[in-house]
Amino acid sequence: MHQTNASPQNIVILTGAGISKESGLDTFRDADGIWSKVRLEDVATPEGFQRNPALVQDFYNDRRAQLDHADITPNPAHQALAHLEREWPGEVLIVTQNIDDLHERAGNRNLLHMHGELLKARCDSCSNLFQWAVELTVETPCPSCSQPGGMRPHVVWFGEMPLEMDRIYRMLEECSLFMSIGTSGNVYPAAGFVSHVRQMTTAHTVELNLEPSTGSTLFAQTIYGQASEVVPAYVEKILSEGLPG
């Protein structure tokens, strides 16, 4: 392990659907991605949920059930980030746009799900939040207030406010390395994190993705390849050599 100076250097890692692709979960905007099969306006907006709640519940029920398949497991990219969290002397925070639980299963504990979690549901009537591993329907009563009709996936839809933004911006402003992994850079506020880091800090910024993202030119360093290959290699490099620069 490499220790560069007395004050710990913090790392913030933004992840997107690309990190879970090799675990068997589809991305959104690739040619065979989720948004090529369903309209995001129908399943990922409050208006879509109002129009057809059963369709939206079914969409997330299918995705929740998929997480239970034996072949959906963390891949070497998730595992490398868990290794980094264990070994790095400073704080390693993962900010994920993903609603799957593969980072947790790999062993990461310092993790924020800014777009929510498939394995949680909440009640619009009483606002309580629940761990949720089974189907949700429009009739599902809330376990807390017993009202039917108010339960929804704990997922941030387009037009809603992502979660934990205060803590995320605070950590971005205190980091020495910002990594962006497997995200196409199309969705804000996550797509704006790299600019924020560059304005507010002297941190190194690196994109690891299959191909250049929309904001690729904003990064000081870019590395392209499958996440399962480029992420473990990058993690090993910073654990043995320290941060670039």
Ligand code: APR
């Ligand atoms: N390794 C690394 N990157 C990959 C891999 C892989 N094996 N496979 C695909 N990618 C890259 C793609 O090239 C693409 O740039 O991952 C990126 C995935 O981009 P999107 O599908 O747009 O997913 P993401 O950026 O996470 O989407 C952000 O959009 O619809 C919403 O709420 C949803 O959280 C999601 C948000």
